[in-house]
Amino acid sequence: MSVLLIFIDGLGIGNRGRHNPLDDxxxxxxxxxxxxxxxxxxxxxxxxxxxxxxxxxxxRPQSASGQSTILTGVxxxxxxxxxxxxxxxxxxxxxxxxxSIFLQLxxxxxxxxxxxxxxxxxxxxxxxxxxxxxxxxxEAAGMRFNQLNDLTAxxxxxxxxxxxxxxxxxxxxxxRTPSEAGEILAAVAARHSxxxx
Numbered sequence: 001m002s003v004l005l006i007f008i009d010g011l012g013i014g015n016r017g018r019h020n021p022l023d024d025x026x027x028x029x030x031x032x033x034x035x036x037x038x039x040x041x042x043x044x045x046x047x048x049x050x051x052x053x054x055x056x057x058x059x060r061p062q063s064a065s066g067q068s069t070i071l072t073g074v075x076x077x078x079x080x081x082x083x084x085x086x087x088x089x090x091x092x093x094x095x096x097x098x099x100s101i102f103l104q105l106x107x108x109x110x111x112x113x114x115x116x117x118x119x120x121x122x123x124x125x126x127x128x129x130x131x132x133x134x135x136x137x138x139e140a141a142g143m144r145f146n147q148l149n150d151l152t153a154x155x156x157x158x159x160x161x162x163x164x165x166x167x168x169x170x171x172x173x174x175x176r177t178p179s180e181a182g183e184i185l186a187a188v189a190a191r192h193s194x195x196x197x
Contacts (some may be wrong), residue, residue, distance in 0.1 A: 004189040005196045007070065007134075009063055013050055059083050067133035068092045072099035087130035096133060102141035105194055115143065116188050116197040118151040118158045120166070134196065148173065154184050157197060161185075 013034045014020045022033040034040045040048035053061035055069060057077035062085035068076040074095050077083050088096060105113050115138045123145075138145060146156035151163070152173055158166060161181035163173045176184070189195040 002189050002192060003194045004185070005194070006185075007067070007196065009067070012053060012061075054083075057081065057083060062086075064088045064092060064133060068096055071101050071133050071137045072096055073101070073104070074099050088133050088136060092133070093136050096136040097140045100137040100140035101194075101196070102137055102143055106141055110193050112192045113141075113143070113194040114188065114192045114196075115146070116156050116185060116195050117146060118156045119145045119147055120171070121148070155188065157181055157184055157188075 011022075013036055014022070016023045016035050016038075020035075023035070034048065034050065040050055042048050053066055055061070055066075055075050055077045060083060061077075062083040064084040064086055065077045065080070065082070065088075068074070068088050072095055076092055076095055079095065080091055084092065102113055102115070105111070115134060117134070148171070150156040151158060157176070158173075161178070162176050163171075164175065166173050167175060185195075185197055188197075
């Protein structure tokens with residue numbers, strides 16, 4: 001069995017209206033369109049579970065604390081007592097280092113596992129001071145990072161699956177359609193027990 005986890009930052013259960021891009025976005029986005037006060041519609045015999053991103057902590061949910069929670073199973077806002085935006089701080093990185101989903105799967109003997117995203121040479125040449133929760137999770141497990149050669153060979157995808165930002169920067173990579181990106185991700189997932197994109 002293969003598990004594919006696709007995480008989209010900032011996509012939540014919002015209200016209907018012109019300020020919500022998922023409202024009236026068309027049939028292609030129907031599985032992602034869950035609105036407050038409405039019954040969620042399962043897609044392809046799946047299960048839809050509405051969750052509270054506040055995780056029991058007052059304040060506006062934020063990326064760093066929420067992603068750290070998703071990638072570890074630890075309620076990070078509740079553990080630390082606050083939400084944090086952007087990138088995980090040291091306290092969150094420590095939690096990820098101990099409880100990364102990749103590390104947990106390795107310890108359980110599950111494999112092979114992969115983070116399907118592509119990293120550019122710039123990341124390795126000028127490593128940023130702040131890195132994402134997913135980057136911390138991959139590093140915690142000592143996993144290999146996909147690079148541009150993996151992308152061009154169809155073994156990984158860029159965070160913008162179309163590759164448009166790379167092409168605009170002059171990087172020679174193929175432009176991907178949604179269908180092409182989907183086929184690549186499905187093929188990656190078929191070769192792994194667990195895939196995160």
